[in-house]
Amino acid sequence: MTFLSLARKNAWRKPLRTVLLLICIAVAFLIYALTASFLAGSQGTSAASEDVLGVMSVAGRAQPLPMAHLARIAAEPDVGAATFMTRLRGFVGSEKNVVAVSAVEPQGLMSVNGRELGLTPALIGSLDQGRDRILVGRALAEAQGWSVGQLITITAFQMVRQDGDREWRFEIAGIFEGENESTDTYFAIGRYDYVNASRAKGRDTVDVFVVRPRDGIKASTLAARIDSLFANSAAPTRTQSEKQFLEAFLRQYADIKLIVNLVTGVAFVTLLMIVINTMVFAVRERTFEIGVLKTLGVSGGRIIALVLVETFLIVAIGATIGLVLAKLATVLVGTVLGLAFSPSVLAKATAIALAVGLATGLLPAINAMRTPIIKAFRAR
Amino acid sequence: MTQEPFITLAGVRKGYRTGSDAIPIFTALDLAIPRGDFVAIMGPSGSGKSTLLNMLAGIDVPDAGSLKVGNYRLDQMGETARSSWRAHNMGIVFQFYNLLPMLNAAENVELPLLLKPLSAGERRSRVAKVLDLVGLSGREKQYPSMMSGGQQQRVGIARAIVSDPKLLLCDEPTGDLDRKSADEVLEILALLNRTLEKTIVMVTHDPQAARSAKRTLHLDKGLFVEEKRAA
Numbered sequence: 011m012t013f014l015s016l017a018r019k020n021a022w023r024k025p026l027r028t029v030l031l032l033i034c035i036a037v038a039f040l041i042y043a044l045t046a047s048f049l050a051g052s053q054g055t056s057a058a059s060e061d062v063l064g065v066m067s068v069a070g071r072a073q074p075l076p077m078a079h080l081a082r083i084a085a086e087p088d089v090g091a092a093t094f095m096t097r098l099r100g101f102v103g104s105e106k107n108v109v110a111v112s113a114v115e116p117q118g119l120m121s122v123n124g125r126e127l128g129l130t131p132a133l134i135g136s137l138d139q140g141r142d143r144i145l146v147g148r149a150l151a152e153a154q155g156w157s158v159g160q161l162i163t164i165t166a167f168q169m170v171r172q173d174g175d176r177e178w179r180f181e182i183a184g185i186f187e188g189e190n191e192s193t194d195t196y197f198a199i200g201r202y203d204y205v206n207a208s209r210a211k212g213r214d215t216v217d218v219f220v221v222r223p224r225d226g227i228k229a230s231t232l233a234a235r236i237d238s239l240f241a242n243s244a245a246p247t248r249t250q251s252e253k254q255f256l257e258a259f260l261r262q263y264a265d266i267k268l269i270v271n272l273v274t275g276v277a278f279v280t281l282l283m284i285v286i287n288t289m290v291f292a293v294r295e296r297t298f299e300i301g302v303l304k305t306l307g308v309s310g311g312r313i314i315a316l317v318l319v320e321t322f323l324i325v326a327i328g329a330t331i332g333l334v335l336a337k338l339a340t341v342l343v344g345t346v347l348g349l350a351f352s353p354s355v356l357a358k359a360t361a362i363a364l365a366v367g368l369a370t371g372l373l374p375a376i377n378a379m380r381t382p383i384i385k386a387f388r389a390r
Numbered sequence: 391m392t393q394e395p396f397i398t399l400a401g402v403r404k405g406y407r408t409g410s411d412a413i414p415i416f417t418a419l420d421l422a423i424p425r426g427d428f429v430a431i432m433g434p435s436g437s438g439k440s441t442l443l444n445m446l447a448g449i450d451v452p453d454a455g456s457l458k459v460g461n462y463r464l465d466q467m468g469e470t471a472r473s474s475w476r477a478h479n480m481g482i483v484f485q486f487y488n489l490l491p492m493l494n495a496a497e498n499v500e501l502p503l504l505l506k507p508l509s510a511g512e513r514r515s516r517v518a519k520v521l522d523l524v525g526l527s528g529r530e531k532q533y534p535s536m537m538s539g540g541q542q543q544r545v546g547i548a549r550a551i552v553s554d555p556k557l558l559l560c561d562e563p564t565g566d567l568d569r570k571s572a573d574e575v576l577e578i579l580a581l582l583n584r585t586l587e588k589t590i591v592m593v594t595h596d597p598q599a600a601r602s603a604k605r606t607l608h609l610d611k612g613l614f615v616e617e618k619r620a621a
Contacts, residue, residue: 011493011497011500011501011504011513012504013504016493016501016504019492019493020492022492023491023492298488299488299490302484302488302490303501304473305447305449305476305482306476306477306482306501306502306505306549307473307474307475307476307477307478307480307502307505308473308477308505309470309473309474310469310470310473312505383449384444384449384450
């Protein structure tokens with residue numbers, strides 16, 4: 011027997027109470043991990059790059075910018091690489107099944123954003139074999155059930171072809187994985203020259219220029235300089251990092267991060283109160299036994315450690331159950347819901363579990379330590 | 391040459407406060423117990439038996455006077471030091487056994503050994519030895535709820551002596567037992583005193599239990615009023 015096994019036996023002496031506590035803790039951590047995974051996932055902004063800048067029209071992304079801006083942007087000495095992109099948004103089958111194709115110059119995209127998107131020379135090369143070829147992100151491919159070589163038709167919401175048709179046909183040339191599981195891969199990459207040549211309106215314009223600053227250059231400084239280039243032009247720009255853009259985009263609907271923090275905050279405050287209350291009572295029930303342990307020579311420090319280990323054990327098991335369930339959820343429906351159970355989510359959950367264990371265990375532990383032996387014996 | 395007593399109380403004063411009232415228990419208590427003695431302390435309720443035992447166990451301290459056990463001045467030690475002293479120098483047997491219900495007999499006995507730097511093997515060996523000494527070999531895995539009062543008290547005695555303390559304090563060790571079990575427990579205590587030379591101080595109301603001791607001290611109103619030596 012060890013003090014650890016003594017703490018374990020204490021934790022399990024009332025199995026029903028312990029199981030209910032475990033469920034309570036597991037649910038709180040499940041809520042936290044799912045919401046944090048949502049933030050870290052493709053629907054969120056945590057994985058978005060702060061180094062890659064997007065140059066859009068100051069009037070919004072729907073307003074195109076002239077291709078001529080590219081030469082002036084690329085001429086900026088602090089720009090490491092620059093490319094451009096036009097978004098073709100539409101649906102496949104049902105109108106609710108929205109998909110988007112980023113029409114790009116493949117080599118340009120590779121040099122600016124290739125690493126983050128998990129693009130390889132072979133994937134980029136596969137686009138050269140046909141103007142209508144596209145690369146599909148892993149999340150989109152899995153959600154749609156698409157595979158390499160498949161022909162798909164996207165009905166554009168706005169982008170009309172020269173023949174008046176809205177149907178855009180593509181052949182899937184490859185699937186890109188993204189740098190990690192947090193990378194947004196719920197879109198496709200196509201060729202700008204094909205889309206540009208085929209569309210009826212807006213030729214030689216782009217939705218966004220994508221810029222990677224040179225090493226050591228602060229993105230925000232370069233962003234301000236790029237915007238100043240076009241401040242007095244017919245098409246002024248707003249330059250933001252990918253992360254800033256996504257955050258601003260999501261804030262149009264609601265401050266999701268704040269909502270998530272509030273939900274998890276409420277869940278954990280409730281959890282703290284329940285666990286503290288239960289542990290205080292659980293330890294108070296054992297006041298007499300704590301008196302016996304002290305009489306045998308167990309020091310106040312060990313008494314504190316014993317109660318804390320017991321609490322940590324319960325919190326650790328409950329948190330593990332919650333996190334495992336959250337991981338399962340991200341494996342099963344993560345790509346559809348945009349969940350990414352990243353290492354940072356796990357690290358934060360571990361830190362929260364430690365804090366919860368300490369916060370919930372400390373009060374009953376100190377109470378136990380401070381109870382005089384004679385008073386403890388009267389508790390029988 | 392006279393041997394120095396193992397336990398010495400000199401001019402011990404102790405009282406309690408209830409609200410604004412001060413209740414004196416001892417005003418000037420003196421006591422000397424030599425090493426290897428087996429002393430029974432008797433007296434009516436409120437005479438100070440439990441207070442004396444608590445002070446001897448380092449659970450409580452005198453308000454004034456000195457209390458020495460072996461080389462330790464308990465009255466001058468802080469709580470942490472007294473806790474450590476208890477772990478290494480004293481064993482205690484309670485009236486209601488006070489075993490931890492979620493631990494089996496062997497685990498209850500092993501508890502004080504967790505405070506010592508011993509390997510798991512050494513702990514197991516010591517536990518087996520003392521359980522054998524109190525006649526409970528083969529019952530290591532039994533939980534307190536599965537044992538009779540007498541068996542539980544024997545586990546309590548095993549727990550008290552497993553650290554091999556020189557001093558054994560017993561608080562009404564037979565108070566919750568039938569006569570047969572009580573006699574068995576007293577026999578074990580006498581054996582421990584006789585063969586292992588444990589110094590035993592036993593508080594009891596039971597005259598028959600007191601007869602197992604080498605001498606009996608009667609406490610009344612905070613003073614020893616009578617001493618009887620075993621024949």
